[in-house]
Amino acid sequence: MFLNPDHVTIAVADANTAIAFFALLGFRKAHVATIDGGAPARYMGMPGMKAQHITLELVQ
Numbered sequence: 001m002f003l004n005p006d007h008v009t010i011a012v013a014d015a016n017t018a019i020a021f022f023a024l025l026g027f028r029k030a031h032v033a034t035i036d037g038g039a040p041a042r043y044m045g046m047p048g049m050k051a052q053h054i055t056l057e058l059v060q
Contacts, residue, residue, distance in 0.1 A: 015054060022056050031055040 002008075012018040019029055033053045035041055041049035 015052060019054070019056065026059050027056040028059050029054060030057040 010018070035049055035051045035053050037048060037050070040053070041047050
């Protein structure tokens, strides 16, 4: 059981399908950033990481 989570990270192979699924649960896309190495990748412990970081927020 989650009680007052701050955030949850989920890795998916198909972002558009995942966004559509989470929209059914009341989420909307809030921010998209590209991670291509650098500080964000090092912070996550994967200095060579290349990915899209998509933030979804729950619509209140």
